[in-house]
Amino acid sequence: MKKYLNPEAEKEFRKDVNLREALRRRYADEPQLPVDFARKLQERICAENEKRHVGMRVEKRWRNVAAIVAGVLLVSGAVFAVVRWGGMMTPEAEAVAGSDSMAAKRTKDTKGAVVFDDVPLDSILTVVVGHYGKAVCFRDEEPKALRLSTSWKMEEPLGMFVNTLNEFDGLRLTEERDTVFVEQIEEEDEE
Amino acid sequence: MKEKKDIYELAEAARRGDAHACEVIVRECGQQVFSLVRRMVGNVLDAEEVTQDALMRGLQQMEQYDPSRASLATWFCRIAYRTALNHLRKAEVETLSLDDEESPTLQATDEQMVRLFQQPDETRVEQLQKAIEQLTEEEQMLVTWFYYEELSLKEIAYITQESVNALAVRLYRIRQKLYNLIKR
Numbered sequence: 246m247k248k249y250l251n252p253e254a255e256k257e258f259r260k261d262v263n264l265r266e267a268l269r270r271r272y273a274d275e276p277q278l279p280v281d282f283a284r285k286l287q288e289r290i291c292a293e294n295e296k297r298h299v300g301m302r303v304e305k306r307w308r309n310v311a312a313i314v315a316g317v318l319l320v321s322g323a324v325f326a327v328v329r330w331g332g333m334m335t336p337e338a339e340a341v342a343g344s345d346s347m348a349a350k351r352t353k354d355t356k357g358a359v360v361f362d363d364v365p366l367d368s369i370l371t372v373v374v375g376h377y378g379k380a381v382c383f384r385d386e387e388p389k390a391l392r393l394s395t396s397w398k399m400e401e402p403l404g405m406f407v408n409t410l411n412e413f414d415g416l417r418l419t420e421e422r423d424t425v426f427v428e429q430i431e432e433e434d435e436e
Numbered sequence: 437m438k439e440k441k442d443i444y445e446l447a448e449a450a451r452r453g454d455a456h457a458c459e460v461i462v463r464e465c466g467q468q469v470f471s472l473v474r475r476m477v478g479n480v481l482d483a484e485e486v487t488q489d490a491l492m493r494g495l496q497q498m499e500q501y502d503p504s505r506a507s508l509a510t511w512f513c514r515i516a517y518r519t520a521l522n523h524l525r526k527a528e529v530e531t532l533s534l535d536d537e538e539s540p541t542l543q544a545t546d547e548q549m550v551r552l553f554q555q556p557d558e559t560r561v562e563q564l565q566k567a568i569e570q571l572t573e574e575e576q577m578l579v580t581w582f583y584y585e586e587l588s589l590k591e592i593a594y595i596t597q598e599s600v601n602a603l604a605v606r607l608y609r610i611r612q613k614l615y616n617l618i619k620r
Binding site for chain 1: 450451462467470484488491495552554555560561565568580582583584588589604607608611614
């Protein structure tokens, strides 16, 4: 066996024509990689990335919530101090408070419709698709930076918004299970 | 694909989910990795999943890849080999190493080995086909890489992370085992 430890071993084994032929026959009808394998791989990568981003967003959201709670406590403390030691509000302060509540009312009037004005598609979809708890996967890079002006009603199903975006030239969005896929299409494809 | 920088950029794009980058990687390395995995796990559906796992893991660990040591496909094969072994262990499929096997009962002479392996003979080929089926998954992989894929011992050693000498001894023992399986 010692001779098979020297560099000649490889040359000696290479002469095993019967073994090579036996293996060639064994793998003669070996299955090929499915044609859509690259697409499946890409979808899985997108889904994994999205999962990671959602995790980071949730973490960030909790940090924001903590910051807001801390802010509210601070402001409450300050207001309490003013009321306790500063007495009643002045008429000017009451006017400012009144104008704030008007602003809030205006916001309430347009509640449910978010207007995107010249916003990148990537950002639009992060907001909208995230609202429905789904993931976005861009099959092409180009549409990400596409800037669009559109509006979205939160109470409507995601499919309606997808249909709205599909009306833009050169853009195709498809909903597949928990993911919205975005791709760029040629004009001929549309016809 | 030759330039180190290009490969890293390609891997980075694929990690972001870029369709073109994924296509290039699958075109360059996919079939080789898939064949390796399918031969180890047997089932096509499992092989697809394990291949995906291996490619994704390889992309994540790309900073460890050294193009001067192996091609990109061989790098992914190295990851795939480990991933497939883990899959088999999880599935509790018996993957005994050669060391766990009983020693061959017959020690073939060089002349007998040459007759069996190196003198073209239809009957011998058919006998070998059946005998290969009785090897363990790891043994089958080793002969497949060496004789069918025609990888060098150095390349196989890169994938299995063993020494070239250890592999040469393993191949020698597998040949002895095949001889014994046929003689029985």
